[in-house]
Amino acid sequence: MALLEVRDLSVRFATDDGVVRAVDGVSYAVEAGRSLGIVGESGSGKSVSSLTILGLTRAPNATFTGQVMFEGRDLLTLSEAEMREVRGEGIAMIFQDPLSSLHPFHRIGDQLIEAVRTHHDVSKQAAADRAIEVLTLVGIPEPRARMSAYPHEFSGGMRQRTMIAMALINSPKVLIADEPTTALDVTVQAQILELIGRLQEETGTAVILITHDLGVVAEMTHEIAVMYAGRIVERAPTADLFASPQHPYTWGLLRSIPRLDASRDEQLVPIDGRPPSLINLPSGCSFHPRCAFVREAHKRVDPALEPVDGDPTHEVACLLAPQTRRELWRRLAAGEPPDRVRATVPMGDARA
Amino acid sequence: MALYIARRLAGMVLLLIAVSAITFIIFNVFPSTDPALLRAGRQPTPELIESIRRDLGLDRPLPVQFADWIYNVFFHLDFGRSYQTNQDVRDLILDDLPATISLAAGAVVIWLAVGLTVGIVSAVRRGTLLDRVAMSLSLVAISATPYWLGLVALYLFAPDFGVFGLPFVGGQGSYTPLTEDPVQWLKSLILPWLVLATSFAAIYARLLRGSLLDVMGQDYIRTARAKGLPERAVVLRHGVRSAITPVVTVLGLDIGILLGGAILTESVFNIQGIGRLAYDAITRGDLPIVQGTVLFGAFFIVIMNLIVDIAYAFLDPRVRY
Numbered sequence: 114m115a116l117l118e119v120r121d122l123s124v125r126f127a128t129d130d131g132v133v134r135a136v137d138g139v140s141y142a143v144e145a146g147r148s149l150g151i152v153g154e155s156g157s158g159k160s161v162s163s164l165t166i167l168g169l170t171r172a173p174n175a176t177f178t179g180q181v182m183f184e185g186r187d188l189l190t191l192s193e194a195e196m197r198e199v200r201g202e203g204i205a206m207i208f209q210d211p212l213s214s215l216h217p218f219h220r221i222g223d224q225l226i227e228a229v230r231t232h233h234d235v236s237k238q239a240a241a242d243r244a245i246e247v248l249t250l251v252g253i254p255e256p257r258a259r260m261s262a263y264p265h266e267f268s269g270g271m272r273q274r275t276m277i278a279m280a281l282i283n284s285p286k287v288l289i290a291d292e293p294t295t296a297l298d299v300t301v302q303a304q305i306l307e308l309i310g311r312l313q314e315e316t317g318t319a320v321i322l323i324t325h326d327l328g329v330v331a332e333m334t335h336e337i338a339v340m341y342a343g344r345i346v347e348r349a350p351t352a353d354l355f356a357s358p359q360h361p362y363t364w365g366l367l368r369s370i371p372r373l374d375a376s377r378d379e380q381l382v383p384i385d386g387r388p389p390s391l392i393n394l395p396s397g398c399s400f401h402p403r404c405a406f407v408r409e410a411h412k413r414v415d416p417a418l419e420p421v422d423g424d425p426t427h428e429v430a431c432l433l434a435p436q437t438r439r440e441l442w443r444r445l446a447a448g449e450p451p452d453r454v455r456a457t458v459p460m461g462d463a464r465a
Numbered sequence: 466m467a468l469y470i471a472r473r474l475a476g477m478v479l480l481l482i483a484v485s486a487i488t489f490i491i492f493n494v495f496p497s498t499d500p501a502l503l504r505a506g507r508q509p510t511p512e513l514i515e516s517i518r519r520d521l522g523l524d525r526p527l528p529v530q531f532a533d534w535i536y537n538v539f540f541h542l543d544f545g546r547s548y549q550t551n552q553d554v555r556d557l558i559l560d561d562l563p564a565t566i567s568l569a570a571g572a573v574v575i576w577l578a579v580g581l582t583v584g585i586v587s588a589v590r591r592g593t594l595l596d597r598v599a600m601s602l603s604l605v606a607i608s609a610t611p612y613w614l615g616l617v618a619l620y621l622f623a624p625d626f627g628v629f630g631l632p633f634v635g636g637q638g639s640y641t642p643l644t645e646d647p648v649q650w651l652k653s654l655i656l657p658w659l660v661l662a663t664s665f666a667a668i669y670a671r672l673l674r675g676s677l678l679d680v681m682g683q684d685y686i687r688t689a690r691a692k693g694l695p696e697r698a699v700v701l702r703h704g705v706r707s708a709i710t711p712v713v714t715v716l717g718l719d720i721g722i723l724l725g726g727a728i729l730t731e732s733v734f735n736i737q738g739i740g741r742l743a744y745d746a747i748t749r750g751d752l753p754i755v756q757g758t759v760l761f762g763a764f765f766i767v768i769m770n771l772i773v774d775i776a777y778a779f780l781d782p783r784v785r786y
Contacts, residue, residue, distance in 0.1 A: 169690055173592075193696070200693035213684040216703055218781060227702075228692045263782040279692070
């Protein structure tokens with residue numbers, strides 16, 4: 114059984130402008146020691162779904178359906194007090210901007226000690242020892258001296274290392290990393306990812322890595338879920354996703370990754386259009402207004418997540434016929450512009 | 466830090482001289498009474514007035530008078546003497562200062578206790594009935610000026626003539642120094658404290674509520690919750706800890722202003738403090754007392770301002786001077 118399993122989770126927020134369907138029927142699972150990448154643009158629901166796991170989206174205007182199963186309990190049904198036991202101890206989280214995520218007025222050491230003592234009735238000294246231990250683990254030089262530093266005295270990379278240390282200090286079973294490298298310099302990004310990967314192997318913690326950058330998850334996750342407009346549109350083992358991506362949105366993400374081996378004049382291809390409003394979702398397939406391969410029927414029919422070629426580990430929610438998708442991606446991956454691909458690949462309506 | 470403080474103190478002296486100069490100019494450009502007349506009694510003869518003018522140094526050119534006064538203030542701490550009663554201004558101020566400090570100190574304690582509590586509760590329970598009622602009441606409280614609220618309080622609760630006369634509160638003019646009779650001191654100040662604290666408590670409640678709501682949306686609050694901290698610790702240790710800084714700024718200035726005399730409250734309750742002293746001096750045109758009290762008030766404001774800025778360095782580790 115999966116360590117953490119999200120089943121058909123929906124999160125809605127009632128706002129003055131209407132109901133925001135931030136997450137709409139999302140399911141995923143992570144096993145102990147495994148890692149899952151959740152990829153999508155801002156507003157795809159990837160952060161909301163993970164914050165919901167920790168009960169951090171609870172608000173009077175929020176409604177939740179579905180289940181978040183962790184150690185045999187549905188976290189959505191836990192009381193605030195029970196949920197506090199899970200936070201930081203069972204499931205820990207690190208966030209995008211480590212400067213704003215650390216309290217500017219409290220010393221690094223105090224923030225770490227507080228994390229220990231929230232869950233364990235130990236002396237300050239014992240908590241401090243543990244804090245120094247994790248600071249060493251995440252590669253902070255002179256951890257003992259750094260305990261009395263303030264966050265603003267750290268570099269961006271050291272702050273994120275500190276956040277990781279704080280997340281790991283109670284040896285959680287699941288670590289959720291929400292865009293952990295987005296706010297960092299490129300050189301530091303690689304170090305932080307390497308660190309998360311190494312710690313995962315050493316501690317056996319399950320990792321959910323949330324990012325908008327497929328390149329980030331390529332190296333260090335076992336499985337990837339691509340989210341769009343509050344739903345998972347494609348889910349596959351990492352190697353499969355890169356080898357045979359099925360969803361036009363995934364293609365767009367892949368084609369927008371800069372490649373070192375590409376010639377310098379090859380252009381990055383952005384995905385046209387903007388993410389849809391989560392209050393007024395497009396009819397049919399949510400991606401249809403931005404899809405280069407949209408057919409008339411796609412504006413009416415809402416695709417379900419279905420296995421690709423009968424493979425239960427690779428699922429996609431796309432109305433194009435499987436052979437059409439294969440041909441489209443083959444041509445796109447070869448570098449042909451979408452316009453020409455669309456004009457030359459026959460696209461018989463699949464299941465309209 | 467030491468250099469910073471030294472620089473600020475130097476600036477402070479210049480500022481105080483400027484404030485004095487402005488007071489002096491206003492007083493002499495719009496003369497209310499001839500100061501000599503204050504001294505001269507009922508039937509002043511021109512000769513008498515002339516001699517008084519000479520005695521008080523009023524026959525000298527204005528810049529000389531001012532320079533002389535400034536010199537005495539800064540080098541001898543001599544604020545001059547009242548035109549009317551010839552009392553030493555410094556003694557007058559020091560005599561009235563304890564009453565003003567008593568009034569301010571008690572009011573500060575009350576408004577902080579009430580204001581901060583209401584502010585925190587309102588922010589945490591934002592949008593609830595409790596929050597809305599508290600914020601509406603605070604608007605009423607801000608609008609209730611001390612001279613009105615003071616009279617209402619006396620009308621309702623004064624022990625002698627109040628509608629619901631409370632025996633344990635003191636009425637108008639009952640102020641007794643702490644050193645004379647602590648119990649009477651306390652009784653006499655209960656109503657003035659409450660009256661003075663009311664609008665401040667309301668302002669501070671709204672200020673802290675707004676500031677705390679801002680802070681509670683910060684990423685580090687989410688981090689604190691993600692740690693598993695109880696909400697109480699999240700709010701107090703992480704939220705209020707940050708949200709309190711703007712309150713400290715305003716508090717410093719407010720204390721400074723109040724130490725310069727709570728004119729309205731002191732007048733309503735007939736407490737002989739700095740505010741009363743200044744008010745009476747202004748109505749009589751007694752320039753040395755006006756100058757002295759203005760300078761004192763300005764001094765408290767700038768010194769509290771400096772203290773606030775220094776406190777900032779302790780509150781926010783990112784601040785360095």
